[in-house]
Amino acid sequence: MSHSLSQVLQQRLQQRHAQQQYRQVATRSGLQGTQVTVAGQALLNFSSNDYLNLAGNPSLIAKVQQQLSYTGLGSGASHLICGHSEEHEALCERLQNFIGAPRVMLFSCGYMANLALLTTLFERADLIVQDKLNHASLIDAGRFSDATHRRFRHLDNESLRQQLRGEFRLTGVVTDGVFSMDGDSANVAQYLAMPEMNNKTLIVDDAHGFGVVGHRGVGVTEGLWQDHSEQLILMGTFGKALGSAGAFVAGSAVVIDALQQFARPYVYTTALSPVAALTTLVAIESLSDHPQWLTQLQQNIAYFRYAAESEGLPLMPSTSAIQPLLVGDESSCLTLGEKLRQQGFWVGVIRPPTVPQNQCRLRITITREHTEPQIKQLVTTLAKLIAKNKD
């Protein structure tokens, strides 16, 4: 029996509502920052990935404004037609130096970059093995690739070894650097040192580590490029710590050359806006001039963990800016998120399919410009709400 599209979609949407998994867009007014306004309500923002608070940084905005009439607004075409500007090229060179990678290319977003990596580099005779908690864009990319696709238990070396078994032409091991919903990190150096990784490629999606992790903010691959530039591929995004938009892939010359020739999500799409390229360039330069930004963020993360532990909040083993609080079912998580909102705090309420069933969580993110009193206020409010729930 045939149905109309709206009948089928209504049914699916009703199911989403019934499972308490329906999501809503909230419109923010003004700049991204630690204090934001949503529908007239002032909120302390603990939900953004703008870890260094660069998206609304006045000095970065002024620098971008100064060059805007030279840069212009749009790229006008794909990189291979006429969309690749001086700003894109300067950003690639700056990223190569910053990371210490042989070559870098740009993508319009991280989803596209991941799609390009796994569908272009691996073909039918090949194997892709991914951490089970990798970002959805990597899991989708693995499914869309013609290669055999396997997953190993989260951060479990033994499970990875098992999944590497068998004869394949090429093998790619794929992991998030900092995991987006758990905040813990892959031990990339350990993976590279495994004898089973000999002749295999390691692909790291460090969307949440790039710009904040490591002594210089290179992320989880900092210091590994000199010895592993042929084996390592890094995907990083500009929409999080760098306060801009877009993404890059860093790797060997041959990997970048092949992606530029064969990756359909690179070839058949308009190049990233030069404004985003310029903003990212300015952000990386500012980060190099302000190493204290990284320590300030680390201090805030440590303070949050100290305050939360003092209140007995059930923290997860994360040292990153992502500090989730496991709640369980959808209804309890939604209620907690809503009550926090009523009291002036904005945190991410994360439910399936983003996380497994019964692992709904509040995804609290700590940023550089949060003050200790703001963090303390959040922790005390949370502790009171959780205690009330138990009564």
Ligand SMILES: Cc1ncc(COP(=O)(O)O)c(C=O)c1O
């Ligand atoms: C780990 C990870 N990879 C990739 C992406 C996708 O990046 P983008 O937002 O630039 O598409 C995200 C988030 O959006 C992410 O958290």
